[in-house]
Amino acid sequence: MNKIRKLLLALLVFGGAVQLAGCRTTELEDRSFPMLAAVKEDPETQQIGFTCVFPILRMEPDAAEESGDDPAAMEYAGDFAGAWEKYEDSLNKIADYNHLKVLLMNEDFLKDDKQYEAMLAFLQEEESFPRNTYVCITDDPEALLKAGENLNEDLGTYLEELLESHRKGNEAILPTLGDLMDEKENRRKTWAIPYLALKEDTILWDGSREK
Template identity: 40%
Template sequence: MKGKIKKYVALVLSVQQLLCGCSATELEDRCFPMMAVVDEKDGQIFFGYGFPKLSQKDNTDLEEARVNIAPVTGKTMESCVQTYDSGLEKLADCNHMKVLVFGENLMEDTGRYADVLSYLKQTGLFPRNIYVCVAEDPLALFETEEDLPQDLGSYLEQYLQNQESAGSGKLFKLGRLLDEKENHILQIMLPYLETEDHIIFWKTMYRVPDDRFLYKQEK
């Protein structure tokens, strides 16, 4: 009997050690996306992260941190995330993320858009308190980053907050979007971002009336 108890205790300890080893990732082995973009390109999902100009370890730049890789495409959001993560040399820790940007092409394909929301709801990949907006061209947003005083994700967060205070419209957070989309709330309005001469503007709102169509409404 004592022998069986010892074996059971040893098994439990082994499992605990295994679980701890899998879940614990040291800070230097993580990278910290500040934003994510999801769009549709050539019939596939288009996905990528935006990182800080400096890593959160030893103020190393992105090249040294080896996290600044190009966006990827795939049939599903899940396959894109897996492909992108496999290209990173560090674990993507999204807990500090600020903004999620949906591309206009994705928004016009309501089936794929619904699939992306379903994936985000099921996995909890991104924090529920990040802002959500729509961009005419998400890649054009990245082209403005060289002229910004901070990383694009942090800039967009501050810009959206300032514009909301100025009366440009109401911001939407991911958690609310997921909940209200699931409950079929018809009045979902998202900020619509455009770029001109490497400057970002929020002039209009996208309204999501139901799962069948989405249109841009001028204010």
């Protein structure tokens, strides 16, 4: 009898505790998984733009039509945090960045120390992006995203493979988002960030930019 009472009590506690679960959990079908994030500073307006690339399934014409949003459209604001928030609001699913492969920036953004460090500080605080996300530079992220639409896989996965295969041949050290976050605090090293160029719709690793 005592055992039954104990079991009932345990079930009562467990049942009560389970009531606390589920309210804030997001189902898988309500999530989207960005594979690449792109940040851009508009050289004329100094506005910061942010957008993401999703897995290839997400980009199928039917799915895009169904969801009614254009995931590649950049959202602009005064800083990275604002642009990020605006972009998240524009999506009809919750973005889960755990699978993010690459963070793409344009050169103007990289040179703007204030905006660049504000982004790192924001990402450090939010902890949304994985620390081992590769970081790349390009002239025009939107043009690169456009070129990525013709690939058989999403641009994030493609760039990850491109960077890693290039590294194997050159023994190059690929900086990650975590490395840049740490360097913001340490200020001891200079990182060579891979520079990606577009030549006749082909994406090439064309040297690096130091930061």
